[in-house]
Amino acid sequence: MFxxxxxxxxxxxxxxxxxxxxxxxxxxxxxxxxxxxxxKEPKQKPGPLRSTSITSHGRAFEFTHASLEIxxxxxxxxxxxxxxxxxxxxYAVTDQGWPEVPVESQQTAQGGYALSSEELRIIISSYGxxxxxxxxxxxxxxxxxxRKIGPSWEHDAxxxxxxxLHGLGEKASPLNLRDANPEGKKATFEIRNQDIGGHxxxxxxxxxxxxxxxxxxxxxxxxxxxxxxxxxxxxxxDHPTQETxxxxxxxxxxxxxxxxxxxxxxHLIQRYTELTGRPPLPPAWSLGYHQSRWGYKTTDDxxxxxxxxxxxxxxxxxIHLDIDYMxxxxxxxxxxxxxxxxxxxxxxxxxxxIHLVTIIDPGVKKDSEYFLYQEGIKGNYFCTLPNGKPVxxxxxxxxxxxxxxxxxxxxxxxGSQYKKLLQKGVDGFWHDMNEPAAxxxxxxxxxxxxxxxxxxxxxxxxxxxxxxxGLLMNKAGCEGLTEHQPEKxxxxxxxxxxxxxxxxxxxxxxxxxxxxxxxxxxxxxxxNLGLSxxxxxxSDIGGFGGHPSPELFTRWFQLAAFTPFFRGHSATGTPRRxxxxxxxxxxxxxxxxxxxxxxxxxxxxxxxxxxxxxxxPLMRPLFWSYGDDPTMADVTDQYLLGEDLLVVPIxxxxxxxxxxxLPPGEWISYWDDTAHQGPQKIKLDISLERIPLFVRAGCxxxxxxxxxxxCHLYLPTDTSTEPVKxxxxxxxxxxxxxxxxxxxxxxxxxxxxxxxxEEMGKYPFPHQTxxxxxxxxxxxxxxxxxGVEVEMEENKLQTEPFRDAMFMFQK
Numbered sequence: 001m002f003x004x005x006x007x008x009x010x011x012x013x014x015x016x017x018x019x020x021x022x023x024x025x026x027x028x029x030x031x032x033x034x035x036x037x038x039x040k041e042p043k044q045k046p047g048p049l050r051s052t053s054i055t056s057h058g059r060a061f062e063f064t065h066a067s068l069e070i071x072x073x074x075x076x077x078x079x080x081x082x083x084x085x086x087x088x089x090x091y092a093v094t095d096q097g098w099p100e101v102p103v104e105s106q107q108t109a110q111g112g113y114a115l116s117s118e119e120l121r122i123i124i125s126s127y128g129x130x131x132x133x134x135x136x137x138x139x140x141x142x143x144x145x146x147r148k149i150g151p152s153w154e155h156d157a158x159x160x161x162x163x164x165l166h167g168l169g170e171k172a173s174p175l176n177l178r179d180a181n182p183e184g185k186k187a188t189f190e191i192r193n194q195d196i197g198g199h200x201x202x203x204x205x206x207x208x209x210x211x212x213x214x215x216x217x218x219x220x221x222x223x224x225x226x227x228x229x230x231x232x233x234x235x236x237x238d239h240p241t242q243e244t245x246x247x248x249x250x251x252x253x254x255x256x257x258x259x260x261x262x263x264x265x266x267h268l269i270q271r272y273t274e275l276t277g278r279p280p281l282p283p284a285w286s287l288g289y290h291q292s293r294w295g296y297k298t299t300d301d302x303x304x305x306x307x308x309x310x311x312x313x314x315x316x317x318x319i320h321l322d323i324d325y326m327x328x329x330x331x332x333x334x335x336x337x338x339x340x341x342x343x344x345x346x347x348x349x350x351x352x353x354i355h356l357v358t359i360i361d362p363g364v365k366k367d368s369e370y371f372l373y374q375e376g377i378k379g380n381y382f383c384t385l386p387n388g389k390p391v392x393x394x395x396x397x398x399x400x401x402x403x404x405x406x407x408x409x410x411x412x413x414x415g416s417q418y419k420k421l422l423q424k425g426v427d428g429f430w431h432d433m434n435e436p437a438a439x440x441x442x443x444x445x446x447x448x449x450x451x452x453x454x455x456x457x458x459x460x461x462x463x464x465x466x467x468x469x470g471l472l473m474n475k476a477g478c479e480g481l482t483e484h485q486p487e488k489x490x491x492x493x494x495x496x497x498x499x500x501x502x503x504x505x506x507x508x509x510x511x512x513x514x515x516x517x518x519x520x521x522x523x524x525x526x527x528n529l530g531l532s533x534x535x536x537x538x539s540d541i542g543g544f545g546g547h548p549s550p551e552l553f554t555r556w557f558q559l560a561a562f563t564p565f566f567r568g569h570s571a572t573g574t575p576r577r578x579x580x581x582x583x584x585x586x587x588x589x590x591x592x593x594x595x596x597x598x599x600x601x602x603x604x605x606x607x608x609x610x611x612x613x614x615x616x617p618l619m620r621p622l623f624w625s626y627g628d629d630p631t632m633a634d635v636t637d638q639y640l641l642g643e644d645l646l647v648v649p650i651x652x653x654x655x656x657x658x659x660x661x662l663p664p665g666e667w668i669s670y671w672d673d674t675a676h677q678g679p680q681k682i683k684l685d686i687s688l689e690r691i692p693l694f695v696r697a698g699c700x701x702x703x704x705x706x707x708x709x710x711c712h713l714y715l716p717t718d719t720s721t722e723p724v725k726x727x728x729x730x731x732x733x734x735x736x737x738x739x740x741x742x743x744x745x746x747x748x749x750x751x752x753x754x755x756x757x758e759e760m761g762k763y764p765f766p767h768q769t770x771x772x773x774x775x776x777x778x779x780x781x782x783x784x785x786x787g788v789e790v791e792m793e794e795n796k797l798q799t800e801p802f803r804d805a806m807f808m809f810q811k
Contacts, residue, residue: 273615288317346425415480514546
């Protein structure tokens with residue numbers, strides 16, 4: 001509590017801190033006034049099976065104290081629902097119109113039932129135990145009968161010692177969640193979206209974006225379980241050393257509805273995002289560098305920042321405006337003294353191909369002369385107390401009301417407000433404080449639990465809607481942007497969300513502390529977010545609230561250059577940390593990695609298109625592609641960016657050497673073309689100027705600079721019997737017009753290197769020139785493009801689009 005008080009005084013000041021104290025007391029009084037009796041009911045299992053019936057997609061079961069419905073959506077994807085329990089709208093799940101799946105059903109000798117699809121067999125015992133098996137009869141997962149405790153559910157699954165667990169959204173934990181307690185005890189995680197109130201460190205829980213999903217992995221296979229229950233919950237994973245270890249999921253209300261699928265990691269995420277929605281293709285500019293700071297108070301501040309980027313030859317794609325641009329922190333307003341002409345500023349930015357992003361919080365200032373508050377009261381759009389009065393709490397503007405985003409009319413009203421800023425030239429929006437957050441002196445920094453929501457007519461309280469709030473705000477914003485700018489792709493950044501958030505917004509890891517430890521923690525957070533269906537994430541470079549050393553900032557920047565969301569951001573009151581503030585040699589190093597990021601945009605944009613097709617994350621742990629190799633199972637300090645780049649960030653102070661785990665196959669150093677054969681561990685000397693970066697042999701890596709598309713051919717040293725395909729996706733970078741897909745087939749034979757290029761789509765080739773680069777120690781006697789001999793210089797040549805290229809080895 002003492003830490004929280006100091007943070008409050010630092011960011012809010014003395015008078016605002018006193019109001020925060022008053023708001024906290026008001027919250028506690030509200031909770032006491034509308035308190036509900038504590039549940040004293042004993043735990044109750046389903047009891048004996050009483051009856052069962054066939055359904056169109058599976059089977060329904062009636063036990064003495066519970067009901068169960070098993071619904072096959074795909075032969076390897078099944079929904080299980082235990083009742084009774086309060087219903088919630090299916091905000092996470094998209095309506096796919098799932099086709100009917102043939103399911104065989106037969107009674108077992110023990111009085112239970114077995115349901116079988118063409119890929120999965122489920123055995124339900126006569127007392128509620130459930131076993132999932134593959135078609136070979138191998139057990140995938142065993143669940144004990146769930147337990148009902150009043151309105152709550154508790155659900156246990158048996159674990160083996162070898163199982164590794166991942167997911168749950170944003171968790172400041174090890175990549176394997178079972179390792180979160182190093183003393184060999186239970187690892188416990190809350191599923192409760194919460195503003196951490198300052199900045200967080202490793203081990204802090206809960207954080208901003210939680211997803212009730214976990215993946216169990218053994219080797220390159222595993223299963224995924226997603227609990228479609230928005231109530232606050234807890235997941236507990238026994239340490240492998242415990243006797244009869246289990247995974248426990250418990251929720252404070254609602255039905256126990258969950259989805260199960262199994263297979264490889266890519267297949268699991270593909271199935272999960274088929275269920276909850278795939279991320280849309282973002283505008284290309286969003287993959288560039290974003291500059292932000294809580295403390296750019298005026299247009300002059302922005303002009304100074306722009307001047308600095310120009311003088312230091314640093315590319316920039318977006319500027320973010322934090323809460324200072326608003327009039328008294330009133331949402332959807334602009335302070336005319338600080339930003340007298342936001343439209344003019346946006347026009348200046350657009351002339352330099354820089355985009356403007358503004359922050360939006362959900363708290364609406366309680367002000368009878370403020371248009372948004374007036375409309376909210378008139379339309380009955382705000383969350384209320386049980387007595388029907390709007391609930392209020394302290395946030396940046398002071399006393400605020402909070403939109404009830406669980407009501408379609410509220411979402412439509414809120415979405416209409418973005419038009420005001422779109423007309424001023426704003427290109428994207430940053431949703432913050434949407435856990436929802438409220439200033440408090442102690443306890444949970446959010447709205448009172450008795451807060452009432454419409455929940456699409458079902459009705460509910462904050463216990464049920466807390467985790468949904470950010471998701472529904474993002475839904476409202478995304479739908480509003482789509483309506484008011486249908487010709488452009490909406491771009492939203494959000495601190496909070498829930499399952500399905502990938503349909504609406506990107507994420508960043510919030511107000512992380514500044515330290516080497518939190519730099520290391522940030523990497524595992526981002527990887528686990530990707531394994532939770534959240535593919536676009538990044539971090540505040542250097543941490544949010546501290547003062548990184550030049551070395552720490554540089555190393556953080558080098559990592560961030562290879563993350564989907566690439567933004568510099570920091571808190572008010574901290575020393576400035578634009579990319580040039582540390583001087584040389586740091587500015588030159590940062591410039592090199594910043595420009596490398598822009599060179600890699602064709603590759604990153606292609607990964608974004610692939611994610612739109614499959615739901616796969618851009619950042620992936622090594623076991624994503626190489627899970628059948630046991631040496632890749634627990635590598636947590638490096639990662640794959642797509643299929644072809646292996647990134648090894650340096651996350652230790654004054655590090656001079658690094659042991660790198662190379663996956664199976666051949667890997668070529670991006671810096672000097674040195675080839676290494678994996679799987680093996682190699683020790684590399686480390687300098688501040690570089691981090692280890694490798695390219696998978698057998699790929700065509702696209703980069704771009706100065707109007708030229710560079711196709712880098714990374715060639716394996718062994719003779720390949722089958723061509724290896726690489727793809728490049730291209731379009732106008734925004735909107736929904738024509739597109740193209742270029743497919744490259746790379747093959748090595750005894751004669752030489754053969755490259756075939758297939759063009760698909762109506763979008764014209766967008767580059768002025770094309771350059772081919774062969775990364776190999778081989779020497780060539782010549783090259784032919786579509787049968788015509790062409791000149792090569794140091795394994796490079798320039799050409800126009802072609803169908804067939806051949807590079808002949810010297811004899």
